[in-house]
Amino acid sequence: MKLPFRPALLATMCLAAYGAHAGALTVQVSDSAGKPLADAVVVVDAEGGVAMPRVLTPGQIEQRGLKFLPLVTVIQTGSRVSFPNNDKVKHHIYSFSPAKKFDQKLYSGVTAAPQVFEKAGLVVLGCNIHDRMVSYVKVVDSPYFAKTDAAGVARIEVPAAGKYTVTAWHYQMSGAIAEQSVALRSEAPSALSFKLPLKPPPIGADAQSN
Numbered sequence: 001m002k003l004p005f006r007p008a009l010l011a012t013m014c015l016a017a018y019g020a021h022a023g024a025l026t027v028q029v030s031d032s033a034g035k036p037l038a039d040a041v042v043v044v045d046a047e048g049g050v051a052m053p054r055v056l057t058p059g060q061i062e063q064r065g066l067k068f069l070p071l072v073t074v075i076q077t078g079s080r081v082s083f084p085n086n087d088k089v090k091h092h093i094y095s096f097s098p099a100k101k102f103d104q105k106l107y108s109g110v111t112a113a114p115q116v117f118e119k120a121g122l123v124v125l126g127c128n129i130h131d132r133m134v135s136y137v138k139v140v141d142s143p144y145f146a147k148t149d150a151a152g153v154a155r156i157e158v159p160a161a162g163k164y165t166v167t168a169w170h171y172q173m174s175g176a177i178a179e180q181s182v183a184l185r186s187e188a189p190s191a192l193s194f195k196l197p198l199k200p201p202p203i204g205a206d207a208q209s210n
Helices: 007-018
Strands: 022-031 041-046 072-076 079-082 091-097 100-107 115-117 121-127 134-140 145-147 153-159 162-169 178-184 190-196
Touching (some): 072 079, 072 145, 100 115, 162 190
Parallel strands (some): 022 190, 072 134
Antiparallel strands (some): 022 153, 041 162, 121 134, 162 178
């Protein structure tokens, strides 16, 4: 009997082929004063040019309350992101970022087609109708990534054996992306911490929460 094709099963097989044993990496991200940072993006890349599996999980950024939710999204290169408008007014989404330029004309509901993000980098989204709306899409080549929670903690399951480069980024940080190297061992949990310097908030800026 021919079994049905299951994308989730294929993704699991790819991860298994890449590394049979998995280890947990816990990363604490805070600002220069030690305050935990939520919505920081932590990415783990294999060193030595090792090919990374592609596990494309669709993303979604909704518009609600004249905000993009979530404020920060992280996806693997090649993933699709949909933009449902759950407001009672129309929105017009755009991006001028080199990693993904697009212009989603005025619409409401779920009529906007998903966008495919095919190039790694940072994509900043805005709305032509509501200037204060902003969202950040971090597109990465690695399938091993996470956002920090309210306590500034990200937890990532990665193949344990080998050397990896771990990077941390926050939409308010100043300077280059922070980076550390770590040697992971089979089934042994590891922990790292980052302190990121932040830009001063713009005068009169309102914080947008997820």
